[in-house]
Structures are given as C-alpha cells and as structure tokens.
Amino acid sequence: MTMSDKRRPALLSANPYGAGLPLAELLERCGIGIHRYDVRSGRIDWDPLIHRIWGFAKDEPVTYDRWCAAVHPEDRAAVEARVAAALDPQGPGMYEAQYRVRPVDGGPEQWVHATGTVTFEQGQAVRLEGTVQRLHYPSLIEGKLRQSEERALESTHEAAAVYEAAPLGIVLFDTDFRFKRINSRLAMINGLPPEAHYGRAIEEILPPETCAALRAIQPRLLAGEEIGGIEITGWDAVAGAETSWLVAYRPLRDGARHVTGFLGTIIDITERKQAEAREKLLAREVDHRAKNLLSIVQSLATLTRANTIEGYREALGNRLQALARAHALLAHAGWTRVDLGAIVARELEPYAGATPDRCVASGPPVALAPGAAQAFALVLHELATNATKYGALSVAAGRVRIGWTADDEWLTLRWQESGGPTVVPPAGRGFGSRLIEQSVRRSLRGTVHKDWAPSGLVATLSVPTERLLAE
Missing domain, CATH: 3.30.450.20 (PAS domain)
Structure with missing residues (x-):
C-alpha cells in the first residue's frame, strides 16, 4: 500500500478545513x-x-x-x-x-x-x-432573464400601443416598396385594413402620382439617404375630406449596414396648411382693403371743396371720421359682415343729440359686406351733414326718419326729413351729392332719387340685394 493509500481513510474521515467534519459530509454541505x-x-x-x-x-x-x-x-x-x-x-x-x-x-x-x-x-x-x-x-440568472423577458415583452406591448395610437401614419416597406407593416392610422387613411396591405406593392394600394413620387426617391433610399419634407395632398378616408400630409422616409439597415427596407412616417398638416392659406388670404384681403381705402381717401381728398384751409380740413376730417366709424364696426365683426342698422345708428349718433326721436331708424336685419358698409356710411354721413347745414337737423324741431325694406332682389332705403326750414332745391350739385351718387351707383350699382319737397328732403336709395354682400 502506498502512502497515499494509507492516508485516504483519514481524508474521508477528517479534513483540515471542516472543523472535524468527514469529507463526504463537508462536500454534501457544499x-x-x-x-x-x-x-x-x-x-x-x-x-x-x-x-x-x-x-x-x-x-x-x-x-x-x-x-x-x-x-x-x-x-x-x-x-x-x-x-x-x-x-x-x-x-x-x-x-x-x-x-x-x-x-x-x-x-x-x-x-x-x-x-x-x-x-x-x-x-x-x-x-x-x-x-x-x-x-x-x-x-x-433564469429569474433575471425571465424578468428581463417580461420587461421586454411589456416594452414591446407599450411600443405596439404607441405604434397603433400615434397621431401619425407609420409604414415599413421592403426595398421594393412592398408593405411589410402598417399601423391602423395609415391603413385607415388608405381605406383598407392593415392585413390587406401586407406583401402588396405600392401600385396596388396607392394613387399613381404617389407611387411615381416614391419610385423616384427609391434609388436615393437604397443608397442610404434619409428623405423628408415631402408634402402631399389627397383624400383622407378617416376625415372624409381632402387632407395635406408631411411625409418622410429613412432606410432601415441590418447588422452589416445593408439597407433592408424603408420606414415611412406621414403627419397630418392640414390645419397648418389651412392656417397658411388663411394667412395668405388675410394678407390679400388686407392689401385689397388698403388699396380700396386709399382710393376712397384719395377721392375724398380730391373732391372735397371749401373756401378756407380750415373748412377743407374740417370737411375732409368729418368724412374720414364717418369712414372710420364704419371700419370700427367691421373690425369688431372680424371684417366679415356688419348689420345695416348698426351702420345707420353709428353714423347718426353724432347728430341725434339729447332728443330721443330726433333721428329714428327702423328696418329688418340686413348684412353688409365691407365694401357696401363703407359706401352706406359715406352716403349717410353726407345726408346727415347736408341736413345739419341746410335741412331738418339745422333746427331744434327738425326730425329725420330712416327706414328700409329688403327682398330677394332689392334693398330700398328711405331718408325723410321734417320740421326743418322750407326746402329750396339746390341750383347745382355739390360734392356731397356727387359723393352720394358715386357711392350708390358705382360701388353698389344702385340708384338715388331725391325729392326736394318744401316740407323736407326725401331721398330714396335702391340697391340690388346681390351687391350688399359683394366684395
């Protein structure tokens, strides 16, 4: 027996590290x-x-x-x-x-x-x-792996939920522009369920012009280029209306950096485009109104007559104030429509004084576009100015009645003065008369008839209804 054979029983019965425990028991404990x-x-x-x-x-x-x-x-x-x-x-x-x-x-x-x-x-x-x-x-480790897998699965579910709930369209194409995956938002825009897209080429789903645009950028995507900022307009089956979108594409790569497909995103920018259109329209309207206003002011400045500079300044200033009052009403209405009754009340307010029945107006609601509102404001101002200088409003007992009627074809406004000095027909036409005729005939395509009755002026304005809302 060798020395190692003699020592083996001792190793099985005792060991230097186990505090007297047999080796077999120590091993089992370990x-x-x-x-x-x-x-x-x-x-x-x-x-x-x-x-x-x-x-x-x-x-x-x-x-x-x-x-x-x-x-x-x-x-x-x-x-x-x-x-x-x-x-x-x-x-x-x-x-x-x-x-x-x-x-x-x-x-x-x-x-x-x-x-x-x-x-x-x-x-x-x-x-x-x-x-x-x-x-x-x-x-x-397996427990950690299971936890990791559970977290990954949860993250996958969350990502899938975001993918489906995102307020934008998301699509995955292969390198030949065949649908691999599409979220519900974009599928609904295309008017087909997601599964109806899978494996099909874009020519089977999308309009020809969209397909042509995608095929045109295909070589650039295959070369690894990211392409964005593409604006397209088309019919949205979800909204049931024409819609504008902003489209972007980027290549997808594998571990070897080879392009394996394309990711596309499509964002609805209809509201932005509509806002831009409104801004452009507003800019055009501002330009149009500014030109119209300058034309009116130029006409007022050219045709106003007075014997003195002060008289000229006062006459022109009063007419500009009449125009400004109409503009204030239009601005309050957002430069859309203003009621004829509001124009009449605002223009006669400076002349009514403290007597409630000095200036009385009555008539149905009639909407006026900005151009018609300005024309009526100038006409009413000239009639009121003439009444203040020579007619009913030049005396305390004088009265003015304004009434109007409207049907599908004509608006008729009647200005009637009473209680003032005996009326004598003027020998000629002054600037006020010319301005009234210009406003009614040229701007409103209507007619003006003046009856210089001794008891008071009666002016009748007839305007085609279609001109009231014309820009």
Whole structure:
C-alpha cells in the first residue's frame, strides 16, 4: 500500500478545513457530489447527493443511458460530446460542463457543474471519476432573464400601443416598396385594413402620382439617404375630406449596414396648411382693403371743396371720421359682415343729440359686406351733414326718419326729413351729392332719387340685394 493509500481513510474521515467534519459530509454541505463511471461495464456509482439531484432512489442502479436521459434535451448533445472527447485516447482526458438536469422523479429542474478525469489502461479509457456540484446562480440568472423577458415583452406591448395610437401614419416597406407593416392610422387613411396591405406593392394600394413620387426617391433610399419634407395632398378616408400630409422616409439597415427596407412616417398638416392659406388670404384681403381705402381717401381728398384751409380740413376730417366709424364696426365683426342698422345708428349718433326721436331708424336685419358698409356710411354721413347745414337737423324741431325694406332682389332705403326750414332745391350739385351718387351707383350699382319737397328732403336709395354682400 502506498502512502497515499494509507492516508485516504483519514481524508474521508477528517479534513483540515471542516472543523472535524468527514469529507463526504463537508462536500454534501457544499452541494458537491462524487461520481464514478466504469467505462467497461457501463455502471455508474453516485453518492447520495447526486442520486437526489437526478431523482433516483438511494440504492437504485444507474447506467449511462439513464444518466443521459435526465440531462435537459437542449444540453444533452453538448454534454455527451464533451464526455466522448474526454474518453478519447487522443483527447484531453478530462471534461467539464454546465448543464440542466430534469429529475426522473418529477422534481424541479436544476443546474449542475460537472467535472471528470479519465483513467486510461493500455491506451483505453477504463474509468471516469469526478464531481457534480449543484448550482444555484443559474436559477437566479433564469429569474433575471425571465424578468428581463417580461420587461421586454411589456416594452414591446407599450411600443405596439404607441405604434397603433400615434397621431401619425407609420409604414415599413421592403426595398421594393412592398408593405411589410402598417399601423391602423395609415391603413385607415388608405381605406383598407392593415392585413390587406401586407406583401402588396405600392401600385396596388396607392394613387399613381404617389407611387411615381416614391419610385423616384427609391434609388436615393437604397443608397442610404434619409428623405423628408415631402408634402402631399389627397383624400383622407378617416376625415372624409381632402387632407395635406408631411411625409418622410429613412432606410432601415441590418447588422452589416445593408439597407433592408424603408420606414415611412406621414403627419397630418392640414390645419397648418389651412392656417397658411388663411394667412395668405388675410394678407390679400388686407392689401385689397388698403388699396380700396386709399382710393376712397384719395377721392375724398380730391373732391372735397371749401373756401378756407380750415373748412377743407374740417370737411375732409368729418368724412374720414364717418369712414372710420364704419371700419370700427367691421373690425369688431372680424371684417366679415356688419348689420345695416348698426351702420345707420353709428353714423347718426353724432347728430341725434339729447332728443330721443330726433333721428329714428327702423328696418329688418340686413348684412353688409365691407365694401357696401363703407359706401352706406359715406352716403349717410353726407345726408346727415347736408341736413345739419341746410335741412331738418339745422333746427331744434327738425326730425329725420330712416327706414328700409329688403327682398330677394332689392334693398330700398328711405331718408325723410321734417320740421326743418322750407326746402329750396339746390341750383347745382355739390360734392356731397356727387359723393352720394358715386357711392350708390358705382360701388353698389344702385340708384338715388331725391325729392326736394318744401316740407323736407326725401331721398330714396335702391340697391340690388346681390351687391350688399359683394366684395
């Protein structure tokens, strides 16, 4: 017996690190079992720990096939390959592997770390001896992996929810512009369910002009270029109206940086385009109104007559004030429509004084466009100015009645003065008369009739209804 043979019982009964514990007990406490495989007979000897790991009864015989059958199917081929390599006389003579065990008694799956050293005799493997250690950290790793997978799945679900709920269209194409994936928003815009797009070319789904535009940029996308800022207009089946979109495309790449497809996004910019159109329209309207206003002011400045500079300044200023009052009403109405009654009330307000019935107006609601409102304001101002200088409003007892009627064809406004000085028809036409005729005939395409009755002037204005809302 060699010295090592003499010491072996002592090693099994005591060890320098285990405080007097037998080595077998110490190994078991550490989760380490000892195995021995007799290659010639095929018999395997295990200690109790390995029996428990594999789910075998304590004295149940173990063979290579029964050992191998309990190894997890996904790990079995790799483990057998390592054992075979260790038993090969030309091999390393040892093996090491980590794998999963499915106990034959139905117990929980376990991870083990196995090692072994082969004894050779006359060039043939006769024994494989080693250890099997139960591992606990793989279960922790698996738990972490499961948590990671759950988080990834949750993130995937969240991403899918965002993908579907995003207020923009999203589409994935292959490199030949065939639909691979599309979200519900864009599918609804196209008027087809998502699954009706998959695998189909753009020519089967989209309008010809859109397809032509996409084919034109296809070489640039294949070259890796990102393309954005494309504005298109078309029919939106969701909104049921013509819609404007901003489209962008970018290439998708694989791990080798090869272009594998294209990602497209489409954003509804209809409101922005409508706002831009409104701004342009407003700019044109402002320009148009400014030119009209300048034309009116120029006409007022040219035709106003007075004997003195002060008289001229006063006459022109009063007419501009009449125009300004009409503009104030229009501005309050957003430069859309203003009621004729409001124009009459605003223009007669400076002349009514404290007497409630000095200026009385009555008539149905009649909407006026800005041009018609300005024309009526100037006409009413001239009539009121003339009445203040020469007619009913020049005396305290004088009265003015304004009434109007309207039907589908004509608006008729009647200005009637009473209680003033006896009226004498004028010898000629002054600026006020010319301005009234110009406003009614040229601006409103209407007529003016004046009756210079001794009891008071009666002026009748007839205007086609269609001219009241003309710009």
